[in-house]
Amino acid sequence: MGKLVCNQEKVNESNIDELLKVCPFGAIEYTDGKVQVNAGCKMCKICVNKGPAGVMEFFETQTQKVDKNLWKGIAVYVDHVEGNIHPVTMELIGKAKELASVVDFPVYCVFIGHNIKDKAEELLHYGVDEVFVYDYKELKDFRIETYTAAMEDFINKVKPSSILVGATTTGRSLAPRVATRFKTGLTADCTILEMKENTDLVQIRPAFGGNIMAQIICPNTRPQMATVRYKIMNAPKRQSYSNGTITVCKLEAKKLKSQIEVLTVTKKKVEENISDAEVIIAVGRAIKSEKDMVMVQDLADLLHAQIAGTRPLVESGLIPAKKQIGLSGRTVKPKLIIALGISGAVQFVAGMNHSDRIFAINKDENASIFQTAHYGIVGDIYEIVPQLINKIKCAGAV
Amino acid sequence: MDILVCIKQVPDTSKVEVDPVTGVLKRDGVDSKMNPYDLYALETALRIKEQQGGLVKVITMGPPQAKEVIKEAYMMGADEGTLITDRKFAGADVLATSYTISQGVRKMGGFDLILCGKQTTDGDTAQVGPEMGEYLGIPHITNVLKIIDIKEKSMIVEMDMPDTIEVAEIQFPCLITVEKDIFQPRLPSYKRKLTAKDKEIRILTINDLDDKDEMKYGLNGSPTQVERIFPPSVNKDREIWTGTGDKLSLQMASKLRELKFI
Ligand SMILES: Cc1cc2nc3c(=O)[nH]c(=O)nc-3n(C[C@H](O)[C@H](O)[C@H](O)COP(=O)(O)OP(=O)(O)OC[C@H]3O[C@@H](n4cnc5c(N)ncnc54)[C@H](O)[C@@H]3O)c2cc1C
Numbered sequence: 001m002g003k004l005v006c007n008q009e010k011v012n013e014s015n016i017d018e019l020l021k022v023c024p025f026g027a028i029e030y031t032d033g034k035v036q037v038n039a040g041c042k043m044c045k046i047c048v049n050k051g052p053a054g055v056m057e058f059f060e061t062q063t064q065k066v067d068k069n070l071w072k073g074i075a076v077y078v079d080h081v082e083g084n085i086h087p088v089t090m091e092l093i094g095k096a097k098e099l100a101s102v103v104d105f106p107v108y109c110v111f112i113g114h115n116i117k118d119k120a121e122e123l124l125h126y127g128v129d130e131v132f133v134y135d136y137k138e139l140k141d142f143r144i145e146t147y148t149a150a151m152e153d154f155i156n157k158v159k160p161s162s163i164l165v166g167a168t169t170t171g172r173s174l175a176p177r178v179a180t181r182f183k184t185g186l187t188a189d190c191t192i193l194e195m196k197e198n199t200d201l202v203q204i205r206p207a208f209g210g211n212i213m214a215q216i217i218c219p220n221t222r223p224q225m226a227t228v229r230y231k232i233m234n235a236p237k238r239q240s241y242s243n244g245t246i247t248v249c250k251l252e253a254k255k256l257k258s259q260i261e262v263l264t265v266t267k268k269k270v271e272e273n274i275s276d277a278e279v280i281i282a283v284g285r286a287i288k289s290e291k292d293m294v295m296v297q298d299l300a301d302l303l304h305a306q307i308a309g310t311r312p313l314v315e316s317g318l319i320p321a322k323k324q325i326g327l328s329g330r331t332v333k334p335k336l337i338i339a340l341g342i343s344g345a346v347q348f349v350a351g352m353n354h355s356d357r358i359f360a361i362n363k364d365e366n367a368s369i370f371q372t373a374h375y376g377i378v379g380d381i382y383e384i385v386p387q388l389i390n391k392i393k394c395a396g397a398v
Numbered sequence: 399m400d401i402l403v404c405i406k407q408v409p410d411t412s413k414v415e416v417d418p419v420t421g422v423l424k425r426d427g428v429d430s431k432m433n434p435y436d437l438y439a440l441e442t443a444l445r446i447k448e449q450q451g452g453l454v455k456v457i458t459m460g461p462p463q464a465k466e467v468i469k470e471a472y473m474m475g476a477d478e479g480t481l482i483t484d485r486k487f488a489g490a491d492v493l494a495t496s497y498t499i500s501q502g503v504r505k506m507g508g509f510d511l512i513l514c515g516k517q518t519t520d521g522d523t524a525q526v527g528p529e530m531g532e533y534l535g536i537p538h539i540t541n542v543l544k545i546i547d548i549k550e551k552s553m554i555v556e557m558d559m560p561d562t563i564e565v566a567e568i569q570f571p572c573l574i575t576v577e578k579d580i581f582q583p584r585l586p587s588y589k590r591k592l593t594a595k596d597k598e599i600r601i602l603t604i605n606d607l608d609d610k611d612e613m614k615y616g617l618n619g620s621p622t623q624v625e626r627i628f629p630p631s632v633n634k635d636r637e638i639w640t641g642t643g644d645k646l647s648l649q650m651a652s653k654l655r656e657l658k659f660i
Pocket residue numbers: 208209210283284285286309310311312313324325326327328329330340341342343344345346347348351361362363364367379380381382411412518519520521522
């Protein structure tokens with residue numbers, strides 16, 4: 001914790017503009033010859049590091065520190081509907097094992113539901129040391145109060161140092177509630193996680209609505225919490241053996257009460273999901289209208305690909321919202337992705353940079369997508385794509 | 399029925415750029431607007447009011463200029479607006495933000511229903527709603543797709559879950575976050591625009607809140623810290639091809655064939 005202090009005597013006509021401008025949030029104000037920081041400040045410290053030298057300073061203030069030795073282990077929340085475990089869970093177990101090996105921690109799972117004990121067994125095949133199971137009929141459906149109560153019980157009992165939660169609709173509802181109950185930090189949609197020797201979890205995500213990554217830590221509270229989207233981390237291989245144990249936990253009856261009653265549960269229609277696609281043609285703002293989509297569709301058909309795109313294309317209605325790739329869309333990890341006329345903003349790249357092969361066509365040789373693409377093709381999509389289609393067709397005919 | 403909607407002012411993101419040399423965000427002359435997802439929450443509140451009566455109030459936490467979003471909400475039909483602002487809120491992360499807003503909510507009086515947008519376009523965490531629910535001690539449901547029925551003491555909603563759509567009944571008071579497309583937001587009305595200009599906006603600072611402990615707000619009340627910011631990593635294993643369209647399409651076709659995609 002700490003605060004920003006302005007050395008007012010170092011502010012002058014020549015550097016004040018620079019200082020006001022360096023803040024990406026417009027949080028520095030200059031009134032009556034005095035510099036002040038307003039509520040827009042995100043404490044990114046850009047003003048300290050990149051502003052006029054010596055003007056802004058950051059001071060640490062003493063805060064209560066937790067005893068980190070009391071908090072051990074990395075826990076993964078088991079995301080499921082009626083016992084069907086969401087695959088993001090295995091991916092998080094894989095990451096948890098990596099993180100745990102740095103500080104020699106055990107890996108736990110916390111599994112909340114009804115009639116799930118036999119499903120818990122399966123998790124042990126992925127290298128989990130202990131699965132804590134809360135199995136009650138009141139926990140059959142996800143309801144916020146009862147699931148939070150189970151998490152609270154688990155945290156008080158086990159004292160895990162870090163908790164990883166899949167960024168599904170359930171995870172994104174539960175994790176903030178639990179974090180608040182323990183007055184601790186929660187970082188949403190992390191794309192990179194690392195472990196420090198002192199057990200601080202390093203959480204990295206695209207941030208501030210710009211092309212920038214933020215490295216976030218939670219040094220004074222425990223547990224540390226992070227959500228991670230599906231297809232960001234890698235699931236470990238299932239082993240035929242298992243060494244871990246299953247611990248069935250009790251919850252008092254009063255904690256199983258809820259103000260919510262789930263009336264019906266309907267399975268969603270299975271629809272084409274870009275997260276499962278092996279080949280994707282991704283389109284960006286170079287595509288202007290419906291008729292431009294014809295050539296995209298042709299190429300997609302030839303490569304047996306699904307079509308996806310950037311946020312502006314969703315906003316303009318050219319592709320449906322479910323086909324948006326990126327931080328506020330879906331994460332994809334196909335064998336092949338071809339980006340057509342996409343600039344490569346971090347929020348987009350965060351959703352596709354783990355793909356096996358990335359091709360990108362862009363007429364701007366400085367487009368940042370070329371930092372990510374394995375094959376960067378500098379050119380006009382309206383010239384290249386039709387010719388590519390022809391060449392693939394001809395090859396097919398031969 | 400009294401409904402509170404949490405709204406936030408966000409930069410018009412399409413205009414944010416990064417200086418390629420310094421890696422610093424450039425926000426010169428960037429306009430601000432209401433977080434687009436909050437428009438859906440506000441629209442939902444206005445529709446419920448039209449059916450059930452009562453008041454629609456809005457609250458926002460931000461710098462003094464965030465007043466603008468309250469005016470925007472007035473133009474759509476909100477009845478009362480509160481801005482919580484204080485220099486001591488600087489550097490607030492999700493936990494501190496939710497705490498501050500929930501302190502403001504307590505000052506505004508009792509509510510049957512609190513509505514939040516699904517997420518913001520700048521913070522993009524979707525966490526503020528659920529965290530406020532915890533601070534206020536009321537149940538919450540996120541990702542609401544549809545309001546099926548409003549009863550005396552409860553409401554029935556449809557929610558989006560990972561693989562299912564669930565219909566649930568939730569007792570008041572409660573908090574819900576709504577999905578985009580729950581209702582089409584109305585445009586601000588010109589008639590209201592005139593009255594909105596002079597309509598009062600209540601301002602709360604830390605001194606007006608029940609909890610005045612500075613350690614709970616802003617950076618001091620934020621468990622997470624930004625350790626550093628940096629440009630995203632560059633893929634080292636890459637090639638750049640230039641040339642005529644004919645050459646490039648040929649090169650691409652042969653590479654795709656080599657990789658067995660065609
Ligand atoms: C919090 C937050 C979350 C976000 N989440 C997402 C997200 O999930 N997904 C997402 O996609 N975006 C997201 N964005 C938006 C993101 O920052 C970018 O604005 C967006 O990805 C840009 O889309 P684009 O590349 O299609 O458009 P542009 O940036 O406009 O790029 C178009 C590109 O096409 C090239 N081009 C134009 N014509 C041609 C042609 N004829 N041939 C070849 N190239 C051509 C141009 O050189 C340019 O590089 C988010 C933003 C914020 C702030």
